[in-house]
Amino acid sequence: MLKVRIAVLVSGGGTNLQALIDAQKQRKLRSGEIVLVLSNNANAYALTRARENGIKTEVVVKTERDNEVFEREVIRVLKENKIDFIVLAGFMSILSENFTSLYKNRIINIHPSLIPSFCGKGYYGIKVHEAALKYGVKVTGATVHFVNEIPDGGEIILQKSVPVKNGDTPEILQRRVMERAEWIILPRACEKVCKDIQREMKEEKEKENL
Numbered sequence: 386m387l388k389v390r391i392a393v394l395v396s397g398g399g400t401n402l403q404a405l406i407d408a409q410k411q412r413k414l415r416s417g418e419i420v421l422v423l424s425n426n427a428n429a430y431a432l433t434r435a436r437e438n439g440i441k442t443e444v445v446v447k448t449e450r451d452n453e454v455f456e457r458e459v460i461r462v463l464k465e466n467k468i469d470f471i472v473l474a475g476f477m478s479i480l481s482e483n484f485t486s487l488y489k490n491r492i493i494n495i496h497p498s499l500i501p502s503f504c505g506k507g508y509y510g511i512k513v514h515e516a517a518l519k520y521g522v523k524v525t526g527a528t529v530h531f532v533n534e535i536p537d538g539g540e541i542i543l544q545k546s547v548p549v550k551n552g553d554t555p556e557i558l559q560r561r562v563m564e565r566a567e568w569i570i571l572p573r574a575c576e577k578v579c580k581d582i583q584r585e586m587k588e589e590k591e592k593e594n595l
């Protein structure tokens with residue numbers, strides 16, 4: 386069956402991208418194929434991970450003022466590569482409604498907390514874990530959700546909880562959330578959504594052939 390063409394959008398280290406690549410190798414991710422890794426940061430180590438695994442890479446850099454130009458270029462690259470499905474894996478740029486409405490139910494994101502806690506504008510990277518520790522929660526985790534115009538506001542696909550332990554620093558907690566939640570649920574959610582898209586694509590093709 387035709388595989389869903391996946392683009393993974395990254396900005397940094399790419400450990401979540403690595404989890405997706407590993408899942409693909411192990412055939413846990415099999416309804417889709419990562420055909421493109423796009424970064425808004427030319428120095429992202431995620432790009433090296435992609436190249437080492439024979440995956441095409443593209444860099445689109447964003448300057449402060451021109452979000453519209455930036456998004457237009459990203460969309461052009463996605464179209465050029467016939468992308469069906471987008472995974473945001475540590476992508477440090479909020480996408481506008483103009484963008485998200487073009488790919489309705491076709492973009493997912495991994496967020497390092499149990500949404501609706503510690504999410505939305507300003508909650509990214511280590512700040513999420515600092516906020517969780519400051520609040521004193523005893524359980525945190527990660528969430529994979531669809532992306533719409535509201536930051537971290539789209540429908541939840543999967544969540545996994547992780548305990549907070551005495552003496553945790555934001556860095557220790559971040560690592561635990563990655564290892565025990567993010568790297569597990571992102572590939573799972575990706576396969577789940579790709580399976581649904583694959584089914585839709587098949588139905589559309591059948592309709593065309595009627």
Ligand code: GRF
Pocket residue numbers: 395396397398399400401402431474475476495496497510563567
């Ligand atoms: C992860 O914590 C992810 O949840 C957040 O950004 C971080 C990216 O890490 N959105 P990596 O680039 O996948 O290693």
